[in-house]
Amino acid sequence: MVLVKKYTKAFKSNKSMSPHKLRHTYGTNLMEHSGDIHLLRTQPGHTSTTTAALYTNPEQEKAKKAAKLLGERRTNYLEKD
Structure with a gap:
């Protein structure tokens, strides 16, 4: 847990990750x-596909x-003008 907190702080300021x-x-x-x-x-070591699901x-x-x-429709519409 300590390692996870240490390294997530290096990438995300003021945010912790469990x-x-x-x-x-x-x-x-x-x-x-x-x-x-x-x-x-x-x-991740699950024993069943139900858990993995x-x-x-x-x-x-x-x-x-x-x-x-x-988004594609919008882009296409704007390109026609």
């Missing part, structure tokens, strides 16, 4: 980039895609 938050961030990023639930289960958030992914599409 080992749990660090692990969750890693798991979320791993799932976003690999899409492999079995890898996500084994990497907590790192997946399909609603957040849908929201990101929708925002990206809206």
Whole structure:
């Protein structure tokens, strides 16, 4: 815990990060980039895919895609003028 606080202070002033938050961030990023639930289960040492599924958030992914599409539509609209 002390090491996590020490190194997060070096990158984020006045913000602390718990080992749990660090692990969750890693798991979320791993799932976003690999899409492999079995890898996500084994990497952080979970015993079941049900536990590993907590790192997946399909609603957040849908929201990101929708925002990206809206941004592209806006850019295309502005370029036509």
